Amino acid sequence: MSTLTVPRQDQRRTPRRPFRIGRPGTIGRIVILLVAAALTLGPVMWTLSTSLRTPSESFNLPPQFLPLNPDLTSYFQVFEQINMVALVVNSALVTLMIAVGQMGTAALAGYAFARLKFTGKNMMFSIVLATMMVPVQVTIVPVFMLIRGMGLSDTLLALILPAIPTAFGTFLMRQYFLGLPNDFAEAASIDGASPWRTFVSIYAPLAVPGMAIVGILAFNFHWNEFFRPLILTISEQNYTLPLGLVTLQGNLGTGSISVVLAGVILSMLPALVVFIFGQRALREGLTAGASK
Structure with missing residues (x-):
């Protein structure tokens, strides 16, 4: 008796066509990507180039993209004019505490809005989303009064505590938890696990990629934050790095532009390192919802 052979799934797939530059539309996509890369990297490369010039070369006409005589003097002057180490420590402490706090609060709030049932859940979630439409300049006065009433004026805690709740992180984690299977919660409920036990033992470990996204985005945003600090x-010992870089401009902007941009390049390095080491988790977290 002959047997019927069912073709395997991978055998039924249409093989992908190889990437060829001459294919119609490929050249257009390459041009668009090159233009986007130039618009993104162009200002950064110009900043790096200017930081390696002398102040007199920075205003040459016509401007030259590459410095004639690369000089690292501006980078040494940054450490001479400001306390770079203290500024980096303050910024690192503030951003790390905010990132960790947002990861925790976003995971808890997202799980509650996604998995728990309580009265007014949809209305409360709508209110949380509505706060994303309110700019920080509108709420800075009541936040300042609350911080002063708590006795935390001119402290690093004044920067950390108001930034820990995150509406965007809550929305992101809610969508992430909605993409996870319900079978885990049902099995845990049959075994007698409480909602807290279910979250800690089952859903929190599965949500690590989503929490990594919240942490990376929070670090990059608050590392460069200027308005709230x-x-x-007020005191210089509590300044973060963006505030310290402003002092490089000097009185009425008379400082060296090369020194200012050298400080900008130095301030970019920690955020770049975080992105390089966290890009895998960021990519996996962004694509995890589709794969689930």
């Missing part, structure tokens, strides 16, 4: 801190 400008309002909530």
Whole structure:
């Protein structure tokens, strides 16, 4: 008796066509990507080039993209004019605490909105999303009054505590938890596990990629934050890195542009390192919802 052979799934797939530059549309996509890369990397490369010039070469006409005589003097002057180490420590402490806090609060709130049932859940979630439409400049005055009433004026905690709740992180984690199977929660409920036990033992480990996204985005945003530290801190020992870089401009902007841009390049390095080591988790977290 002859047997019927069912073709395997991978045998029924249509093989992908190889990538060829001459294929119609490929050249157009390459041009678009090159233009986007130039628009993105162009300002960064110009900043790096200017930081390696002398102040007199920075204003040459016509401007030259590559410095004639690369000089690292501006980078040494950054450490001479500002306390770079203290600024980096303050920024690192603030951003790390905010990132960790947002990862925890976003995971808890997202799980509650995605998995738990309680009265007014949809309305509360709508209110949380509505806060994303309110700019920080609108809420800075009541936040400042609350911080002063708590006795935390001109402290690093004044920068950390108001930034821990995150509406975007809550939305992101809610969508992530909605993409996870319900079977885990049902099995845990049959075994007598509480909602907290179910979250800690089952869903929190599965949500690590999503939490990594929240942490990386929070670090990159608050590392470069300028407005809130400008309002909530006064003493130089509590300045974060963006505030310290402003002092490089000097009185009425008379400082060297090369020194200012050298400080900008130095401030970019920690965020670049975080992105390089976290890009895998960021990519996996962004694509995890589709794969589930």
